[in-house]
Amino acid sequence: MRRIDLAIGIGGAAGQGIATPGDILARIFVRRGLHVNAYNAYQSIIRGGHIFLTLRTSDQPVLSQGDKFDVLVPLNQDTMNRHLRLMRAGSAVLFNSDAIKPGGVPDGVQLCPFSVKALAPTIKGDLVQNTIALAAILRLVKVEFKILEEILAIQFRRRGAAAVADNVGVARAGYEYAATHFTEFPFALPDLGKRLAFFEGNQALAMGGAAAGVRFYCAYPMSPASGVLHWMSRHARQLGIMVRQVEDEIAVINMAIGAAHTGCRAMCATSGGGFALMSEALGAAAMMEIPVVCINVQRAGPATGVPTKTEQGDLWQMLGAGQGDYPRIIVAPTNIVDCFKLVPKVFNLVDKFQCPGIILSDLLLSEGRSSIDPTELDFNVPIDRGELIGLNGNGGPSNGSFKRYLLTESGISPRALPGTPGYLHVVATDEHNEDGVLISDEFTDPHKRQAIHEKRMRKMDGVLPLLPPPELHGAADAQVTLLGWGSTEGVIREAIEQLADAGIVANNLQIRWLVPLHADAILSILSKCQQVVVVENNYSGQFARYLRSETGFAAAGHIRKYDGEPFMPHHIVDGINAILAGSTKLYVPVHEIQV
Amino acid sequence: MATLVQAERVKVTVKELKGKVDPDWCLGCGDFGVLAALKQAIVEAGLEPHKILTISGIGCSSNLPGYLNTYGMHTLHGRALAVATGAQLANHDLKIVVTGGDGDGYGIGGNHFVHAMRRNVDLTYIVMNNQIYGLTTGQLSPTSIKGMNTKSTPFGSVENPINPIPLAIAAGASYVARGFTGQQRQLVELIKGGLQHRGFALIDTFSPCVTYNHDNTHEFFKQKTRKLEDMGHDPTDLHGALEKGWMWGDVIPIGLFWRRENLPALDQLEPILGEGGPLAHRPLGVAADTAQALIKELM
Numbered sequence: 001m002r003r004i005d006l007a008i009g010i011g012g013a014a015g016q017g018i019a020t021p022g023d024i025l026a027r028i029f030v031r032r033g034l035h036v037n038a039y040n041a042y043q044s045i046i047r048g049g050h051i052f053l054t055l056r057t058s059d060q061p062v063l064s065q066g067d068k069f070d071v072l073v074p075l076n077q078d079t080m081n082r083h084l085r086l087m088r089a090g091s092a093v094l095f096n097s098d099a100i101k102p103g104g105v106p107d108g109v110q111l112c113p114f115s116v117k118a119l120a121p122t123i124k125g126d127l128v129q130n131t132i133a134l135a136a137i138l139r140l141v142k143v144e145f146k147i148l149e150e151i152l153a154i155q156f157r158r159r160g161a162a163a164v165a166d167n168v169g170v171a172r173a174g175y176e177y178a179a180t181h182f183t184e185f186p187f188a189l190p191d192l193g194k195r196l197a198f199f200e201g202n203q204a205l206a207m208g209g210a211a212a213g214v215r216f217y218c219a220y221p222m223s224p225a226s227g228v229l230h231w232m233s234r235h236a237r238q239l240g241i242m243v244r245q246v247e248d249e250i251a252v253i254n255m256a257i258g259a260a261h262t263g264c265r266a267m268c269a270t271s272g273g274g275f276a277l278m279s280e281a282l283g284a285a286a287m288m289e290i291p292v293v294c295i296n297v298q299r300a301g302p303a304t305g306v307p308t309k310t311e312q313g314d315l316w317q318m319l320g321a322g323q324g325d326y327p328r329i330i331v332a333p334t335n336i337v338d339c340f341k342l343v344p345k346v347f348n349l350v351d352k353f354q355c356p357g358i359i360l361s362d363l364l365l366s367e368g369r370s371s372i373d374p375t376e377l378d379f380n381v382p383i384d385r386g387e388l389i390g391l392n393g394n395g396g397p398s399n400g401s402f403k404r405y406l407l408t409e410s411g412i413s414p415r416a417l418p419g420t421p422g423y424l425h426v427v428a429t430d431e432h433n434e435d436g437v438l439i440s441d442e443f444t445d446p447h448k449r450q451a452i453h454e455k456r457m458r459k460m461d462g463v464l465p466l467l468p469p470p471e472l473h474g475a476a477d478a479q480v481t482l483l484g485w486g487s488t489e490g491v492i493r494e495a496i497e498q499l500a501d502a503g504i505v506a507n508n509l510q511i512r513w514l515v516p517l518h519a520d521a522i523l524s525i526l527s528k529c530q531q532v533v534v535v536e537n538n539y540s541g542q543f544a545r546y547l548r549s550e551t552g553f554a555a556a557g558h559i560r561k562y563d564g565e566p567f568m569p570h571h572i573v574d575g576i577n578a579i580l581a582g583s584t585k586l587y588v589p590v591h592e593i594q595v
Numbered sequence: 596m597a598t599l600v601q602a603e604r605v606k607v608t609v610k611e612l613k614g615k616v617d618p619d620w621c622l623g624c625g626d627f628g629v630l631a632a633l634k635q636a637i638v639e640a641g642l643e644p645h646k647i648l649t650i651s652g653i654g655c656s657s658n659l660p661g662y663l664n665t666y667g668m669h670t671l672h673g674r675a676l677a678v679a680t681g682a683q684l685a686n687h688d689l690k691i692v693v694t695g696g697d698g699d700g701y702g703i704g705g706n707h708f709v710h711a712m713r714r715n716v717d718l719t720y721i722v723m724n725n726q727i728y729g730l731t732t733g734q735l736s737p738t739s740i741k742g743m744n745t746k747s748t749p750f751g752s753v754e755n756p757i758n759p760i761p762l763a764i765a766a767g768a769s770y771v772a773r774g775f776t777g778q779q780r781q782l783v784e785l786i787k788g789g790l791q792h793r794g795f796a797l798i799d800t801f802s803p804c805v806t807y808n809h810d811n812t813h814e815f816f817k818q819k820t821r822k823l824e825d826m827g828h829d830p831t832d833l834h835g836a837l838e839k840g841w842m843w844g845d846v847i848p849i850g851l852f853w854r855r856e857n858l859p860a861l862d863q864l865e866p867i868l869g870e871g872g873p874l875a876h877r878p879l880g881v882a883a884d885t886a887q888a889l890i891k892e893l894m
């Protein structure tokens with residue numbers, strides 16, 4: 001049971017400095033061993049608009065942003081107008097009464113106005129209200145002031161001692177004002193005596209790449225994938241990673257392929273639009289049999305779409321990227337820690353099977369943030385480079401008749417690195433025979449084409465046994481099974497907890513490895529389930545359709561959301577209730593919070 | 596002993612540079628001359644075949660890596676320079692040679708062309724410029740002259756062609772030359788100079804298409820081309836290089852337009868390549884203390 005479950009919403013316009021108090025609070029929480037989940041709803045705007053950060057903490061792992069707020073910090077009138085009406089009894093709203101007026105206050109909501117002019121008469125700047133609110137929140141949950149003082153010293157260190165002193169002074173005024181004017185919460189934020197870490201999905205993906213031994217990373221900036229580029233750029237020199245920002249995504253994937261061909265582990269990340277530009281080259285990687293890993297951080301499409309909003313709308317783009325049939329491995333991490341752990345695994349697979357690998361993240365995962373036990377971040381991962389000749393310049397003896405695309409039972413042909421004496425060969429995006437000579441132009445030969453095409457494709461037969469089949473989470477005899485893929489795992493599992501409270505036994509089958517798909521294992525599980533509802537963040541039920549194409553299984557119900565915001569647990573609960581009641585087979589929730 | 600053997604290494608011969616198959620180009624195609632000149636330049640530059648990676652795009656001329664006994668990559672249409680940039684940075688011990696045509700490099704690959712030159716990537720780029728799309732059977736290319744009748748411009752092209760020489764100089768290429776397959780000795784020297792140059796070397800080469808371009812023929816270039824060395828051109832003179840690069844008419848200059856020796860190549864500017872050898876051969880993994888430092892950032 002959760003003893004503590006505190007959700008804080010901080011909202012304002014872009015440029016009002018929402019990130020800083022969010023970071024400070026998150027840092028304080030994880031330093032006490034509390035779990036954290038943070039999600040920032042924002043728009044494609046540098047100044048203005050409406051940004052809303054949800055920061056939720058608990059003594060138990062936090063699976064989603066949740067359904068409710070205990071604290072609201074509106075930094076402008078707009079945020080007050082949008083969110084106050086959704087606050088529940090027992091919650092508190094902290095705001096600068098010099099500039100912001102509450103409207104109709106729901107019953108039981110504590111208004112906590114403070115005057116910036118009165119508390120910080122000498123300090124200029126809009127960010128003062130953030131610091132006061134931050135200090136007041138900590139007073140409401142009985143965190144000692146010295147903890148905040150320490151963090152402020154770290155946070156403002158770079159701006160000098162005067163900035164630290166100013167911020168600490170303002171914070172103290174806010175803290176003391178809250179002590180005498182506001183009613184504290186009925187609990188104290190505990191210190192569990194263990195420190196956790198806190199990171200976002202894009203950082204996790206980049207760190208996973210570092211752990212995998214990525215030596216070449218290139219990208220074109222694109223939200224919401226740029227966080228990977230930023231982490232890689234910051235750590236390039238420390239880790240010896242070649243990081244390049246290049247002219248477009250076509251160049252990105254082709255450069256990565258060039259680097260990978262020489263023996264580097266090469267990675268790139270983009271969002272759906274950039275991925276579309278990469279499609280042809282992914283096929284080229286498969287044709288030349290060069291391992292490369294591409295991350296697609298999905299955002300709401302099509303076209304430019306909603307650049308700062310989440311969606312699981314690119315599944316079919318991944319399945320069908322590029323012309324022709326070719327081997328590819330596709331995986332969708334189901335949580336932020338998974339983002340870290342999967343990258344080295346995908347690299348081992350693509351090295352072994354010499355094909356492209358796609359990691360399908362989305363804005364929710366990549367820009368969402370989560371606490372993690374630092375001991376889970378194990379950089380000492382197994383590395384398997386597959387059948388590679390010439391690494392470290394050592395090729396071994398050669399009889400001079402190296403066949404790069406040797407026809408083998410597994411379909412895997414040993415790969416020799418350029419620079420190795422005795423293994424000269426040409427790799428080609430044109431169809432070729434075993435020794436790399438083109439068969440596409442003058443001497444097209446249907447038998448050779450068939451043989452080499454089958455060789456490439458049968459590599460996929462070797463991949464599936466290496467992937468763990470999905471497993472049911474929860475009671476085997478549940479009355480309803482919530483089937484999801486990728487990033488929805490957390491919110492689905494929280495919805496299952498809520499359903500259990502209402503007497504409905506549900507379980508979850510979450511799919512991580514998408515291609516190749518454990519179709520038989522999935523069908524075997526689903527055929528024993530009483531009722532299956534597919535939950536996904538897109539319009540057309542992309543996974544439901546994929547599942548049907550691979551297994552023939554048609555789900556009884558669907559819950560889909562495609563408004564740009566992620567699911568909240570009650571959206572799923574409401575959907576399950578509606579489907580179980582027989583009132584619909586397709587439930588599309590309405591997102592109540594206007595962000 | 597090993598070092599002695601290496602020092603006495605026998606120079607590769609033109610014959611040993613022959614690929615697994617013979618070219619399937621049309622009889623009389625200029626590309627034969629480029630292939631021959633490239634082989635001769637490799638021999639004269641004393642390069643070892645296994646240390647060369649020849650990268651091409653798509654088109655008649657992009658089939659070249661298959662006819663040359665080095666490591667080769669026959670990539671997608673227009674993408675050779677992007678692939679080459681990745682390969683060069685990942686293993687800067689390799690000598691990167693990029694080959695292709697005018698459509699491949701100046702058309703579909705135009706973006707990579709400009710940016711690879713801006714970065715001064717250390718590679719030798721030989722463009723077999725025949726001013727026509729050959730493999731797609733005779734459509735307008737970015738270098739086709741204005742007014743040219745092709746399958747896609749049956750009433751004559753109204754567009755101006757791209758001029759790769761001033762474009763390359765302006766974009767930052769540090770070695771900019773134009774050759775002609777009818778001047779083999781000069782072409783060998785230009786390619787050899789490119790192979791020995793540290794930085795981006797462009798050798799735009801008139802390589803006439805005997806099947807689809809009946810305007811810009813071998814005879815056409817034989818009459819109009821004039822060697823820059825005979826025109827008193829100094830390749831370190833920027834204005835002279837741009838001026839000569841603009842010339843197109845009764846006199847079309849060939850030779851080395853522009854060379855800048857003091858411009859570091861991209862790999863020379865990357866601190867992580869300073870020591871430790873090629874990235875491709877460095878051990879994988881993150882040291883335990885580095886891993887701890889990375890985790891500490893999150894706490």
